[in-house]
Amino acid sequence: MLEATQPGSGTPQPPQRTAVPPPLPRDQSFLTSITFLKVLLWLILLGLFAELEFGLAYFVLSLFYWMYVGMRGPGEKKEGEKSAYSVFNPGCEAIEGTLTAEQLERELQLRPLQGR
Template sequence: MEAKLKEYRALRRRKQLINEAKEKLEAGKNKIVDLLVPKVFTDMGKERDEEEVLLMENEETQVEERKYFPPEPESPSEVTSEVSEVESFVEENPESWRYFTVKWAIYAIIWLTLFGIFLKIQFGAVFFVISVLIGICINTRTRPRKKGEVSAYSVFNDNCVSIDGTLKAEQFEREIRYGAASVR
């Protein structure tokens, strides 16, 4: 029984130390972010939170209104464009402005430091070209599309539905024949 009690106390002490270390790291990170990020960006996050609350309240009232009115039938292209709009705004891991600016500031500092070193050893052009190629590779998406996600290329979508803003031959022909007002 003594051994179990001793083990429990040691485990509890470890958890307490870990929590204290996490709190100190978070406090240090917040201090660094407050130092590096201008007040304007910090205030943006607060305004966004207030807007989200207002949007959520509006959605709740719209849901209540839908209970009384039957939904209108929609064409498949409208549904597809709405899905693409919603999915374009929804992110898997939304980052705060503060985190985003600090992260990219650190990346820029590291890159500029390495670029300076490579300039000293006269390989600046090589470093720049390789950096550009790596940036291109990192920024291209290699994961498969999510279910319901619409491709910019209409041939890859169900029923060849195009996204909003795509200039199709039929639309172009209508504009030439009947004027720009003929297109919805």
């Protein structure tokens, strides 16, 4: 392996490394412009279908499409991720922040404060 030496110096120096710049973050403006164009296209089509008297059907079908696209398949679930429905979790374990019947009963019972 060759070693770099400084001029006028007899001692070998290790080779200098050049700094590698960190990867650039994803450009959010591109995603926003695509989303804006999609919304604009949807509004134009809604106006067109409303003019043809099919606006309500277009809107309802759009809602069904958005619900379908927004759903995740079972293969997209992360390892260890709990379901929002406790019956699908091991041991019917509820996720944090779920209001249980027992908690509701405790909170609705009007009991005097202890020590009064």
